[in-house]
Amino acid sequence: MESIGVLLTCPMYTNLHEELSNRFNLFKLWNFSSFQSFSQTHANSIRALVCDTKIGADANTIDSLPNLEIVSTYSVGLDKIDLKKCREKGIRVANTPDVLTDDVADLAIALALAVFRKIPQSDGYVKNGLWNNSDYPLTTKFSGKSVGIVGLGRIGSAIAKRAAAFGCPVSYHSRSEKSEAGSSYKYYPNILDLAANSQILVVACALTEETRHIVNREVIDALGPKGVIINIGRGPIINQRELVSALVEGRLGGAGLDVFEHEPDVPEELMSLENVVLTPHVGTDTVETCNDMADLVIANLEAHFSGKPLLTPVL
Numbered sequence: 001m002e003s004i005g006v007l008l009t010c011p012m013y014t015n016l017h018e019e020l021s022n023r024f025n026l027f028k029l030w031n032f033s034s035f036q037s038f039s040q041t042h043a044n045s046i047r048a049l050v051c052d053t054k055i056g057a058d059a060n061t062i063d064s065l066p067n068l069e070i071v072s073t074y075s076v077g078l079d080k081i082d083l084k085k086c087r088e089k090g091i092r093v094a095n096t097p098d099v100l101t102d103d104v105a106d107l108a109i110a111l112a113l114a115v116f117r118k119i120p121q122s123d124g125y126v127k128n129g130l131w132n133n134s135d136y137p138l139t140t141k142f143s144g145k146s147v148g149i150v151g152l153g154r155i156g157s158a159i160a161k162r163a164a165a166f167g168c169p170v171s172y173h174s175r176s177e178k179s180e181a182g183s184s185y186k187y188y189p190n191i192l193d194l195a196a197n198s199q200i201l202v203v204a205c206a207l208t209e210e211t212r213h214i215v216n217r218e219v220i221d222a223l224g225p226k227g228v229i230i231n232i233g234r235g236p237i238i239n240q241r242e243l244v245s246a247l248v249e250g251r252l253g254g255a256g257l258d259v260f261e262h263e264p265d266v267p268e269e270l271m272s273l274e275n276v277v278l279t280p281h282v283g284t285d286t287v288e289t290c291n292d293m294a295d296l297v298i299a300n301l302e303a304h305f306s307g308k309p310l311l312t313p314v315l
């Protein structure tokens with residue numbers, strides 16, 4: 001397969017780069033001054049595109065690569081890929097579901113614990129030598145808080161399982177009621193009702209046109225001044241302007257955020273808030289999971305170019 005041209009849209013995980021270049025004729029887009037300068041010379045060579053949550057495959061990129069057959073994304077999220085265009089042009093798409101579910105669900109719970117128990121602040125308290133002066137102030141209990149999950153897919157379900165183990169009653173909102181959730185989790189057809197009946201709202205759905213800004217001012221206000229939002233999905237699912245003003249004005253109790261509307265830019269106002277814990281979109285970023293994701297990206301490419309079924313097809 002050494003002659004097959006594969007384009008990597010941006011730096012991802014070095015093991016993935018190495019494994020790809022061992023098997024394919026790998027082009028790294030960031031080694032060129034612009035997409036135009038790359039495509040003028042190499043567009044015809046590219047039969048596969050490997051992208052991720054930072055730089056995906058938009059309509060222009062897809063149209064500029066006349067021999068593109070497959071997009072294999074190093075992510076479960078598909079919001080950076082123009083799926084309509086891929087469908088129109090018969091381009092296959094594969095992603096990396098399942099292997100990353102545990103890590104993202106773990107981070108959701110970790111963020112909730114960090115916000116309620118003020119783990120980053122109490123760590124700073126010890127490291128800054130303040131413990132000798134006085135005990136750390138009391139925090140808030142996480143176990144037993146009602147958790148509302150937006151999106152009960154693979155990751156949402158894994159969060160639900162974890163939250164239930166902490167004694168948290170779990171409810172959810174999604175497009176339709178999930179039969180497999182049975183009587184364990186209460187379904188709310190309306191996200192406002194979910195927020196009004198939850199102490200913690202966890203955003204775990206995919207970003208689509210329907211879910212963009214689904215968490216708006218009304219939803220935030222329904223959660224209220226003691227409520228906490230956790231977002232491990234995508235930034236634009238929450239109206240970030242409304243989130244920031246609710247936090248600054250004390251209309252929302254706190255937030256644990258791994259994703260942002262214009263990442264890596266993070267609103268300045270969030271930096272100094274005690275009730276906010278921020279992580280830089282690292283939900284899947286453990287060595288174990290990144291190795292599994294990289295293996296899946298490559299396995300999908302190899303399957304495609306050997307005429308075998310994709311392991312995790314989207315299209």
Ligand SMILES: O=CC(=O)O
Nearest residue numbers: 053075076077284
């Ligand atoms: O955000 C991470 C992913 O979509 O894999």
